[in-house]
Amino acid sequence: MFRNAELEQVEERARASMGRWERRSLGVVRAEDAAEFARAAGESAPRLVDPGHADFAVHPMYVVSLLRGAPGADASEFRPDGMYRDEVPGTDGLGVRLMAGGQAVRWVAAARAGDRIELRRTLTAVERKGSGEGFLLLTVEKVYGSARGTLVEVTERFIVR
Amino acid sequence: MTGRHIVVGQAVLPVELTPDAITLLRFGAVTRNAHRIHYDAEFARSEGLSGPVVMAQLHGCLFHRAAAEFAGEDGQVREVEWQNRAPARVGERLVVTGTVRAVGGVDGEITLDLVEHCGTGDVVCCRGRAVVALR
Secondary structure, three states: OOOOHHHHHHHHHHHHHOOOOEEEEEEEOOHHHHHHHHHHOOOOOHHHHOOOOOOOOOOOOHHHHOOOOOOOOOHHHEOOOOOEOOOOOOOOOOOOOEEEEEEEEEEOOOOOOOOEEEEEEEEEEEEEEOOOOOEEEEEEEEEEEEOOEEEEEEEEEEEEO | OOOOOOOOOOEEEEEEEOOOHHHHHHHHHHHOOOOHHHOOHHHHHHOOOOOOEOOHHHHHHHHHHHHHHHHOOOOEEEEEEEEEOOOOEOOOOEEEEEEEEEEOOHHHOEEEEEEEEEOOOOEEEEEEEEEEEOO
């Protein structure tokens, strides 16, 4: 038993949603947006930051770093902490604290400007961790694809306290 | 194939970034990440943090850069993995270093062990690995 009743609720909801696949469109990759991302990440290589470069490439981390595609979200889609209500399974409406736990990213093919990105994701593990108050570790499997097939697979972990 | 001779234990050259508040605002905007722990100091402290912290994906970008620079212009980064160990505060210097763990897996793949230190260098923010292929 967690002493935090809301954490108990998250666990119950999360376990009930395990294995259910969700879909989300991240829109069409624009070279200018990918270049802006690369610049914000501290890159300076012309092939990553200059969309007009002959060998321009979408930064491999761009698509997997997007939490939403254009045109963004309505105000009603956010939690009070600024995260999206549906980003971390089971936490919608609950005053729990959210932290990223890490990711494993496996590239199958490179995303290109013009690709329309579809994200599929499912919750695959719900684990209790720590002592005392403890926390939940949620594992989500994500598949990013386009009309050309799967581009990237990601295993992402969230910490819920 | 590359003419480079890679051996287990070989160093991965360090890459670094010192993300300030402006960096985090730019990165958050382009990824549409509005989580207040990244820009709202009072809120971050209410979450038990000492101040705004760096986004997980920005750590991932630094891990990717370390792997990509090791792989070289004609190489390929196939996998990057990192686990967050400690929050990195805004303004702290982040440095990713590493070593070659294994050579000659599938298709000549090379596995790198990577670690990111933050601040004065004694705090490990993230640990991870990458798989690259040289051409």
